[in-house]
Each structure stands twice: as structure tokens, then as C-alpha cells.
Amino acid sequence: MKKRLLSLTFLCIVLLGILVFLVACGNYDFIDTNYTFSKAYVKIGDQWMDLEIKSWTDYEGEQIQLTLADGTVMLVNSVNCILYEGELPKGDK
Numbered sequence: 001m002k003k004r005l006l007s008l009t010f011l012c013i014v015l016l017g018i019l020v021f022l023v024a025c026g027n028y029d030f031i032d033t034n035y036t037f038s039k040a041y042v043k044i045g046d047q048w049m050d051l052e053i054k055s056w057t058d059y060e061g062e063q064i065q066l067t068l069a070d071g072t073v074m075l076v077n078s079v080n081c082i083l084y085e086g087e088l089p090k091g092d093k
Contacts, residue, residue, distance in 0.1 A: 035083075036085065037053065037056060037083040037084055037085050038052065038053060038085055039051065039052060039053060039083070039084050039085065039088070040053050040056070040066055040081055040082065040083050040084075041081070041082040041084065041088055042066070042074070042076055042080060042081050042082075043080035043081070044080075050088070051066070051068055051069075052068065052069040053066050053067065053068055053069065053083075054067045054068065054069050054071075055067045056083060058078070062077050062078045062079065063075055063076070063077065063078070064076055064077075064078050064081050064083070066081070
């Protein structure tokens, strides 16, 4: 009886581990945190521009794709972009 209970417990643990692996496998948002921003402060050339954004996507490298409120799509380097919600502190402009 103890051997059967031990085998059943081991099987449940293995199945639970497989289930967790399958749920997490290929789902980047399972571990990653989602952020919401409505504005971007972007450096274009030598000028910084304050832009309203509809959505954004980041990639594994340093690129951020911004979709602006007017539908324009921009691909910028993360070094030249500040995503924010609310008001940008005055010291950063």
C-alpha cells in the first residue's frame, strides 16, 4: 500500500512538473512583466521629441518599435527612447 501511494505521489509530481513546463514553454509573458506606457521621449538626430504612442514592442536586442497615435510606426534604439506614463520630470528634458 505504501509503495503504491509513493508511486502515485511521484507520478503526480512528475505530471505537475510537465504541466508547468508546457504552460511556460514559448510564453514570454509567463515570466516577463507587461508595462503600459502612453508617451515616449525619443531622440531623432540631435533633437528630443515628446510623442504620444498607441503601442510599443521591445525586442531581445536594443530596438523598440513604437506605434504612434497617428498610426506612424518607428523603430528606435532603446538608448534614444524613454517610455513613460504621466509627466516626464522636468530635469530630464
